[in-house]
Amino acid sequence: MTSTAIGLPPLALDRLPAVTAALAERAAEHDRDATFPTEGFDHVHAAGLLTATVATRHGGPGAGLSDTVRILRALGAGDPAVALVTAMTLLVHAAEARTPAWPAASYAGLLAEAATGPALVNALRVEPELGSPVRGGLPATTARRDGDRWRLTGRKIYSTGAVGLSRLLVYARTDEDPARVGSFVVQAGTPGLSIEPTWNHLGLRASRSDDVILDGVPVALDETIGLAEPGPAPARPDPVIGAWGSLGLAALYLGVAGAARDWLTGFLHERTPTALGAPLATLPRFQSAVGEIEAALIGADTLVSALAAGVDAQDVEAAERAGVAKLLATRAAINAVEQAVALVGNHGLTLDNPLNRHYRDVLCSRVHTPQDDSVLAATGRSVLDRHPAAPRSPATKGN
Template identity: 60%
Template structure:
């Protein structure tokens, strides 16, 4: 058993104990992130050539599923950092000295890509960012506005997409989270993942470091798709566990026995377990095959995300329907799990893009 495997259950306990409070306060789970850091999970995907353990995608989905069970907001912040380290291991773009500095820190160094803008929306739908980096005598100065910046106030490094000067060239720039001219605006007021603090960030002539030109990396989509799907399966796992405990303990006077003794509740829980279990098997299998270099498995990752996140949402919806008002009252965690799991729909690639791409492949060569 690896070191992180031994420490992971304890980290999940810390996340679980504080998740409700951070949801109510819409505050970042700082003690959870510290625990994740101390367990070596934030840097689990740092490549071996940089002194890290070099965890692959299969290990990553396992970690994110467990963290999602405890607190999906902390899990999402962690996921962004793990994905960044994994990408740096596959296709390095950071200057060596900057990346080495990020790894030397003895505190949690969170990393996230900031791409979405108020007018642009998500860049995968097309368009040029309004954020601009202007070359100066000693490097670049970056100005602009990004939205939905997960973990913004605690980010050590921001990977910001911007146009280069007055050209249409778009590149990624590294910006320190505490650099002069960086302002985090507390705009996050979301239904779910409230503790992720995905606030706005504005930049006013901020010093920025140009990264190397990005090489198209087909594995990036696989990591994002399978990693985030695993996170939301973790949310559904937590909802399922609460449901099972509730049904085993709830004993209506008219029945004289726990609700769990009724066939209809047993059947419903069986359906949930079958759906979540097979979804996890799919994610794990594709992650393991992707680690082994199976390009076909990596290509199936978006479709697996679609299936697994639908299963996660469906399972929590079914749990809420089974217990009625108890599922929507704030004193029980099920309503929080429901709000959190709905956020699975917003991550790239989104469902319409996934099924449209699959449909185009199906008709390739058959239409004029």
Template identity: 50%
Template sequence: MTSAAKELSLANEPEHIARALRLAEVFAARAPAHDRDASFPFENFADLSRESLLALTVPAALGGGGAGAREATRVLGILGKADPSTALVLSMHYIQHLVMARSTRWPARLSRKLAKEAVESIALINALRVEPELGSPARGGLPATIARRTETGWRLTGRKVYSTGAPILKWYAVWAKTDEQDVRVGQFLVPAGLPGTRIEQTWDHLGLRASGSHTVVFDDVVFPLDYEIDVRRPDDWKVPDVTQATVHAIFVAAIYDGIARAARDWLVTFLKERVPANLGAPLATLPRMQEVVGGIEARLAVNARLIDSFAADFDIGFPLSAIESNIIKLTVTNNAAAVVEDALSLTSNHGLSRTNPLERHYRDVLCGRVHTPQDDATRVSAGRFALGV
């Protein structure tokens, strides 16, 4: 695309999309180094804040962008194509603000406070739920993390693993149980950096290496009593939060689809430019290459329709279910992984060379298969529902 065509394309997009597209070029250039070093991209979030993209899903009435799921998925897909680690941290932040805006359980005072901070500064939030013994809370069980109510405040003790964005988060929504006789479980809002809090640098992963998904440890951390977000009897959590489930599934799907599109773009360039001596023409001229690329395009077309239509349905209030949301995530992430695997099948050693980005895209896209909700849990839930058991 020429510079003039690119400027015309940006001019026809909503401002937040144009800003995301401009930042994507910068983020993509930084991504290889952050992946290599497993370093956190603080500078990306400074850029996102400057471009008012951290507050995209904050309600307009509170000074934010007021975007729904559809526009947020577009931004996340653009940034996921450039640097999926950055997009993943951002998606978790977006989810929390969309849930705050629609929840009757989030204390209004706290949601307004966090909205104001997101508009004015680099103030990100994520839910800290996963524990070494518990695994993913989506599979059931009570957390080991305990919140004890005292006269001076809640006192929190526990350990949370895979805490995405840990190096930059200002707020934690911590999943914990109380020590009350009638145990309750739920979310507590905990400011980052309080005495007794530490981050253990445990994230050394195959993919999404720059996401800073480290372990956060709480050792008798004191925070205000009125920072209780939503704490209930365990049985009251059996019905999933549809807003949380829907936006989480679709945002995660958009990021992995973005990775697949980055792989597709690199593959197309490679096939057009690679001219083997024994062929005397670009690889792109071979029917075998055209067939596989056509299959890739088919998977990406399906992904685009699923993501866009599902996000649009959410925004207009069309009734959705957690099971359907999880099926969308399963389908999109598996399509994305298949796209990158197909790209590797056409590129031989070139695709696995550290000098080319395809191997990084492959490592990143594989994370979709273990990203909550996992495929096996999604299939079991869907099967049980269909069978009525």
């Protein structure tokens, strides 16, 4: 266990199996009812997992990416909705640990709250017209100067964990000329802030990724992060920041696939058709199929863990490969659960068994940044830039 100077709960990685089990107990209920798993975050908080990446200079454990991957894999196996909101919170703390950007008093207030209970944070960036800012464009959400404060007006969609967030980092533009763009720190319960329950998704239903409506929400003038005039993207963005998101989310969905594998193996041991007179687990066909699933998950787990360790060791190449690792890992996770469903037929799709939930949840891995098309295009450009066209021989010129 790691002690902390400001009263944060100590990080207890040895409690991960118990936390996974506790989350799994109510995951089906929250999925069925699309209810936010509030009690799940109490378990995560009590084990110090929500504040694992708080920097040591702030009295936190200062966990690296390797531990974060381990945490999110375990939580994903229990309840991926809890894992996803936890991931967003851990990534915010990790970014602040690497590159301080929060107003000092604001971050201190967040940590004080985190010392006594779950203090969830997420960056709200996606809008109906804009889509994801990663694809380019300026937000429609506007911050208007009003005396000694800003007034935020706009709508954010796909706001993961909105109903349970303590702090909302709202991506917006100012109404100045020229406009500045950045994140505005909004506390839950601020007047003018409301949540519209629009989330009616196939997977990760308990994440409550609802719409957030801002109607003149007041924010102190200094409660901003990275507020500046928009400019061209850096020629070489910091790959470490992206690696945390890519590998952390990959681990989360590998946790989902691991839970699906565990249910499958239990089913194969228990299912004994009358004509066979023995469990399905004794048949070579099922043994080989489970072996295929396990081989893919071992490969993906190993890749994600190895690159996370490389990032912690400041290996730039490891960080640059994180997007490809996310692509490979999430494909492996989806394929593993699909194979499990195919093996057991109707048993895998019935709502009485958890495999259908794991399948719906693991499909959500495709929507997170960086998405597959962006990863493949960037990787392809990099390869083509490194390997220019070879000079043609005289015999081939003109062909």
